[in-house]
């Protein structure tokens with residue numbers, strides 16, 4: 001069942017259109033990666049979904065609540081990690097968390113605060129002023145704040161932006177834990193690897209929604225599957241034998257590798273290998289060519305910009 | 310729940326307020342500056358301009374009204390009558406304290422949170438707009454009020470110290486008490502409410518500051534009206550005024566909740 005649904009969601013700021021006609025659905029328990037270049041409307045979309053701002057057209061339903069109407073109930077069921085940590089530097093970590101927790105009516109705030117300070121590895125520093133914290137620590141505290149009321153749906157706006165690799169890794173590890181707990185996570189990011197590691201599906205937005213699918217299917221959409229056959233050496237006999245095979249659609253080479261597009265890249269493989277071996281070729285390995293998600297992403301964005309101009 | 314939330318906002322605001330040197334200074338020192346300055350002017354006036362001021366046209370209407378209000382005052386010599394008139398301005402003059410503190414503190418509490426993004430995080434919780442506004446306004450108005458009362462006490466001490474003790478009876482009237490304990494709280498609340506809402510709506514920190522400046526103008530108007538005797542503020546008039554401002558407090562809160570637009574806070578000053 002979809003726990004986040006949007007219908008023609010649009011938002012304008014004066015003359016700028018930040019988000020236009022975004023219709024999507026996110027299943028409960030899913031981690032959706034929300035990708036897009038700067039100014040693509042990621043933060044705006046998240047703010048609408050978390051009931052912080054209203055759409056100028058269309059609407060969204062999150063956890064059963066219209067985000068522009070049942071704001072109070074919505075806020076009890078969703079958690080939000082804003083793009084800036086937004087903490088009180090002159091208060092301690094614990095005091096910060098206690099303050100935000102105190103606004104949720106249905107939680108035992110003391111034990112929740114302790115639970116999340118511990119989970120985020122900040123227990124030792126709980127009474128230190130947040131102003132002295134590193135960026136990574138602030139981000140973990142902000143994450144604790146987003147979680148303190150045990151939200152079913154979590155919006156994370158670039159959770160690892162500006163963190164060093166180690167701190168970013170820690171945050172990703174926490175997100176994985178949350179995923180395993182079955183929470184629905186809407187994760188905006190610029191980091192494609194991160195999206196692929198953490199997310200079940202990926203949405204690409206550039207004001208409009210350009211694509212929404214699994215990473216694998218997005219790749220297929222742009223890049224046909226290609227098989228790489230690694231040989232000890234490549235000679236004319238092998239080339240000829242392969243070219244004659246009826247299911248080889250396209251053939252290229254790179255050093256001693258053959259790069260092939262087959263009618264059926266799974267079923268044709270044994271035949272292919274047999275033909276090469278019979279032609280005297282010595283096969284080291286057969287694999288599938290991997291396209292980085294980045295290439296998919298860049299193509300999506302480029303196509304969109306071309307359409308516009 | 311609301312009460313708990315408002316209390317939490319209050320306590321958090323105070324924790325921030327009193328660890329901020331700037332605000333702590335404004336709250337503790339400003340009242341002394343206001344009182345000190347007021348008394349200094351009155352003292353200078355009585356010392357160097359005494360007799361000539363008596364004939365100044367501006368004060369004639371006010372003096373007449375003073376005599377009407379407190380007939381016993383005719384026993385005093387002319388220059389002391391004038392002194393009573395000037396000292397009686399102090400009740401309204403003290404209103405400058407909550408308004409000036411509001412200008413600085415209310416703006417500060419919003420501007421700071423808007424810039425750091427904590428206000429956005431706060432608005433992602435189920436907090437209601439009115440709880441937030443009221444909490445913030447009270448957090449500033451309460452210390453401002455206490456400081457005003459302390460200032461009033463200091464004023465009386467200084468006045469007797471200057472040897473004008475026998476005049477206090479004419480200055481501290483029913484109207485004085487009504488001003489201090491009804492009008493001042495109402496004005497303090499209004500100033501903070503306007504300060505908080507104004508800076509929340511402002512497009513940038515400078516706009517917030519400018520909006521806050523406007524709060525102080527009505528207080529000057531009040532002082533001007535009283536000292537020139539255009540209107541004489543009898544106890545019942547002060548009562549009415551306090552009541553009206555009390556109602557204005559309530560209306561402002563209602564209007565502010567509508568105007569406040571949580572959205573504009575989240576979206577602006579990015």
Ligand SMILES: Nc1ncnc2c1ncn2[C@@H]1O[C@H](COP(=O)(O)OP(=O)(O)OP(=O)(O)O)[C@@H](O)[C@H]1O
Pocket residue numbers: 013016017018036037038039040041042043044045083576577
């Ligand atoms: N308050 C606002 N007033 C005017 N324009 C705005 C406002 N907020 C956002 N925009 C515009 O809307 C567009 C989308 O902004 P948004 O912040 O949602 O992008 P984003 O994808 O989060 O970008 P980033 O990766 O930089 O965080 C941008 O063109 C931005 O300038």
Ligand SMILES: [Mg+2]
Pocket residue numbers: 042043044083157
């Ligand atoms: Mg953003």
